[in-house]
Amino acid sequence: MAEHDQDETLAEAGRKLFAREARFTAAVDKVERLPPMSGLEIAFAGRSNVGKSSLVNALTGRNALARTSHTPGRTQELIFFDVGSTFTLVDMPGYGYAAVGKEKVRAWTQLIRDYLRGRSNLVRVLLLIDSRHGVKQNDEEILDLLDKAAVPYQIVLTKADVPKKAELDAVIEATRAAIARRPAAFPEIVVTSSRAKDGIADLRTAIARLLSERGVALPTVEPRGEGA
Numbered sequence: 483m484a485e486h487d488q489d490e491t492l493a494e495a496g497r498k499l500f501a502r503e504a505r506f507t508a509a510v511d512k513v514e515r516l517p518p519m520s521g522l523e524i525a526f527a528g529r530s531n532v533g534k535s536s537l538v539n540a541l542t543g544r545n546a547l548a549r550t551s552h553t554p555g556r557t558q559e560l561i562f563f564d565v566g567s568t569f570t571l572v573d574m575p576g577y578g579y580a581a582v583g584k585e586k587v588r589a590w591t592q593l594i595r596d597y598l599r600g601r602s603n604l605v606r607v608l609l610l611i612d613s614r615h616g617v618k619q620n621d622e623e624i625l626d627l628l629d630k631a632a633v634p635y636q637i638v639l640t641k642a643d644v645p646k647k648a649e650l651d652a653v654i655e656a657t658r659a660a661i662a663r664r665p666a667a668f669p670e671i672v673v674t675s676s677r678a679k680d681g682i683a684d685l686r687t688a689i690a691r692l693l694s695e696r697g698v699a700l701p702t703v704e705p706r707g708e709g710a
């Protein structure tokens with residue numbers, strides 16, 4: 483198949499995949515309570531308030547599947563969602579500042595690190611970076627951890643509706659530079675806005691491609707007739 487057709491097929495498979503039912507399966511606050519590893523997992527990680535839960539909702543087309551809030555520290559556990567009985571999405575608590583006590587932040591940080599290092603069915607981490615701020619020191623720490631543990635990750639810029647075009651371009655360039663020499667980083671950066679629904683289809687396609695590469699059966703796409 484020509485590359486272009488293949489991209490279209492994956493885009494369509496991604497769209498169909500996320501049109502399937504997504505449902506909450508578990509919320510976990512301690513590494514000992516993680517569900518057994520079964521099927522493939524993709525986790526959403528990033529600083530508090532970067533827009534992880536909003537992106538889970540935008541991808542699944544469900545406004546209130548994952549809880550969101552203006553106040554950093556909304557997601558307080560690892561939240562597992564089954565997507566179309568095909569794979570698992572994991573919405574993570576944010577790292578960095580949160581409007582909760584220091585003890586809690588310390589406990590989450592430990593949970594995040596333990597989960598990211600020790601989950602063999604975790605096929606990719608989507609590491610969200612706020613396009614208004616770029617990569618910060620605590621992002622670098624998580625990138626270090628993922629590189630050391632050889633957990634593949636892909637950078638997703640969020641809230642791309644906020645910065646002006648020139649500012650956004652500068653952040654994209656700086657982010658590219660920040661991951662250029664990182665071994666576990668996927669080179670392609672996805673630029674998204676959950677609010678404007680930008681980049682959502684691209685992210686669905688990227689996830690469909692990843693799952694397909696891992697041998698997961700995706701929703702089938704009707705082959706188009708000659709000349710259709």
Ligand code: GTP
Pocket residue numbers: 528529530531532533534535536537549550551552553554555556557558574575576577640641642643644674675676677678
């Ligand atoms: P924690 O669970 O606290 O770590 O936060 P989170 O990363 O899950 O962020 P969440 O999705 O709760 O969103 C945080 C805030 O950012 C909310 O006020 C959202 O409305 C806002 N937000 C999320 N996505 C976007 C976006 O694409 N554009 C804009 N402008 N705001 C967004």
Ligand code: MG
Pocket residue numbers: 534535536549550556557573574575576
């Ligand atoms: Mg959240």
